[in-house]
Amino acid sequence: DTGVSQDPRHKITKRGQNVTFRCDPISEHNRLYWYRQTLGQGPEFLTYFQNEAQLEKSRLLSDRFSAERPKGSFSTLEIQRTEQGDSAMYLCASSRDTQETQYFGPGTRLLVL
Amino acid sequence: AQSVTQLDSHVSVSEGTPVLLRCNYSSSYSPSLFWYVQHPNKGLQLLLKYTSAATLVKGINGFEAEFKKSETSFHLTKPSAHMSDAAEYFCVVSPPRTGRRALTFGSGTRLQVQP
Numbered sequence: 512d513t514g515v516s517q518d519p520r521h522k523i524t525k526r527g528q529n530v531t532f533r534c535d536p537i538s539e540h541n542r543l544y545w546y547r548q549t550l551g552q553g554p555e556f557l558t559y560f561q562n563e564a565q566l567e568k569s570r571l572l573s574d575r576f577s578a579e580r581p582k583g584s585f586s587t588l589e590i591q592r593t594e595q596g597d598s599a600m601y602l603c604a605s606s607r608d609t610q611e612t613q614y615f616g617p618g619t620r621l622l623v624l
Numbered sequence: 625a626q627s628v629t630q631l632d633s634h635v636s637v638s639e640g641t642p643v644l645l646r647c648n649y650s651s652s653y654s655p656s657l658f659w660y661v662q663h664p665n666k667g668l669q670l671l672l673k674y675t676s677a678a679t680l681v682k683g684i685n686g687f688e689a690e691f692k693k694s695e696t697s698f699h700l701t702k703p704s705a706h707m708s709d710a711a712e713y714f715c716v717v718s719p720p721r722t723g724r725r726a727l728t729f730g731s732g733t734r735l736q737v738q739p
Binding site for chain 2: 514515542544546551552553554555556559566567569602604611612613614615616617618
């Protein structure tokens with residue numbers, strides 16, 4: 512499969528715990544995006560990387576959230592001290608430099624108890 | 625700034641009848657527009673995109689959309705619904721070609737197809 516992959520697909524955690532999600536983009540795509548989708552809503556942008564540089568962050572990305580893309584390939588999104596309001600689907604997408612179309616992974620569904 | 629309004633949160637049609645999912649956009653520039661589909665427990669899949677070439681855009685699975693600048697609309701249609709079309713559909717507007725890269729999604733329309 513040459514699409515965007517995300518791991519894990521599901522995560523259940525207790526409030527206050529830290530969680531980390533991984534995204535592997537399509538191999539030739541140098542842009543990588545994270546979005547969050549809550550129930551009944553469309554995805555909302557969190558952050559964007561071009562290669563290893565994080566170029567844009569949403570106001571939704573509080574101090575508890577951090578994202579990295581150390582070698583310009585896969586990316587991780589960490590949430591520290593999770594809260595129940597963090598429960599959502601976390602989506603990763605990737606694209607080429609020259610294209611607007613973003614290709615999405617299957618998402619990681621987080622449930623914070 | 626750009627925004628997208630999907631006029632119906634839920635649409636129900638019978639199998640074999642036409643589908644119309646409505647979308648209006650607001651943008652201070654000439655946007656690119658997309659429709660994505662999300663089946664339960666699956667990722668977002670691109671149905672079609674408009675990028676200022678032709679105003680009538682054909683996508684996968686028999687869907688098409690027409691860009692109408694005067695009405696700021698980008699409605700999605702299909703002549704004949706199939707049971708497998710039941711899903712959530714998102715109208716999406718792109719950012720300007722320079723600067724921000726985040727897509728802006730509508731709130732979604734859930735399409736139900738009755739047998």
